[in-house]
Amino acid sequence: MALSQKLLEQRLNRPVKYFDQVESTNDAAKAWLAAGAPEGAVVIADEQTRGRGRKGRSWHSPPDAGLALSLVLQPDSAHLPRVNLVAALSVYDLVRECGCEQVGIKWPNDVLADGLKVSGILPEAVWEASRLKGAILGIGVNVRLDFSGSALRHSAISLEDVAERQLDRGELIASLLRRLDHWYRLIASPALFAAWKSRLITLSQPVRVGEIEGVAVDVTADGALLIRDEQDNIHHSGTGDLVMNAEERLH
Numbered sequence: 001m002a003l004s005q006k007l008l009e010q011r012l013n014r015p016v017k018y019f020d021q022v023e024s025t026n027d028a029a030k031a032w033l034a035a036g037a038p039e040g041a042v043v044i045a046d047e048q049t050r051g052r053g054r055k056g057r058s059w060h061s062p063p064d065a066g067l068a069l070s071l072v073l074q075p076d077s078a079h080l081p082r083v084n085l086v087a088a089l090s091v092y093d094l095v096r097e098c099g100c101e102q103v104g105i106k107w108p109n110d111v112l113a114d115g116l117k118v119s120g121i122l123p124e125a126v127w128e129a130s131r132l133k134g135a136i137l138g139i140g141v142n143v144r145l146d147f148s149g150s151a152l153r154h155s156a157i158s159l160e161d162v163a164e165r166q167l168d169r170g171e172l173i174a175s176l177l178r179r180l181d182h183w184y185r186l187i188a189s190p191a192l193f194a195a196w197k198s199r200l201i202t203l204s205q206p207v208r209v210g211e212i213e214g215v216a217v218d219v220t221a222d223g224a225l226l227i228r229d230e231q232d233n234i235h236h237s238g239t240g241d242l243v244m245n246a247e248e249r250l251h
């Protein structure tokens with residue numbers, strides 16, 4: 001059954017724009033926000049032709065294979081960095097719901113299942129002069145992408161591989177949106193940060209973020225990573241690609 005039909009069976013209780021094919025759901029959500037989309041509105045696509053990843057990378061979104069959605073949020077600007085945490089916790093819950101026990105969040109927002117990346121998260125802020133107009137929270141989940149024979153075979157995995165059964169993408173989207181609503185309600189609460197921190201697999205591990213190498217010793221309330229180098233200097237890393245030197249620890 002087509003994803004559009006599956007979504008009709010779900011009560012998503014929010015404004016939805018669905019595309020069989022779109023360049024990027026984040027871009028479509030930004031355009032919708034500019035045209036007045038309310039908080040909670042979501043753009044969903046079966047296929048993205050120019051899906052975007054972090055750091056200018058592309059995100060592969062072929063038809064019938066994954067989830068690609070972008071949620072319009074209007075958080076207080078003080079809570080903007082926590083939008084990342086909301087997404088990571090929601091995907092974490094989704095992977096758990098699919099029966100995977102080896103789930104963890106690799107700082108800042110990669111959800112790993114059985115040690116491999118199962119989703120990508122791309123939050124983007126939209127400013128109107130110095131006023132935050134909104135945040136677009138883009139989430140991609142590999143549901144049945146086949147990575148065997150691809151360069152990503154040692155780093156990426158699909159949900160159906162860990163669930164060991166066929167999954168209904170309409171149900172997955174409905175469930176993910178319920179989890180997003182749940183964690184977003186807690187955006188101002190210390191409970192959100194505590195939950196995210198407790199699911200991080202990065203702390204106490206040797207790491208490298210850009211030029212900084214050391215041990216990940218803590219995270220700040222805004223989600224930045226604190227790294228202690230060999231000279232005992234503490235570095236504060238707000239973004240960046242993390243390389244974990246040791247084998248990744250899951251829980």
Ligand code: BTN
Pocket residue numbers: 023024025026027048050051052053054055057059061067068069070119120121122138139140141
């Ligand atoms: C990453 O590099 O890990 C982040 C990937 C984010 C991909 C999602 S798919 C839905 C949304 N639309 C996009 O163009 N990108 C995000």
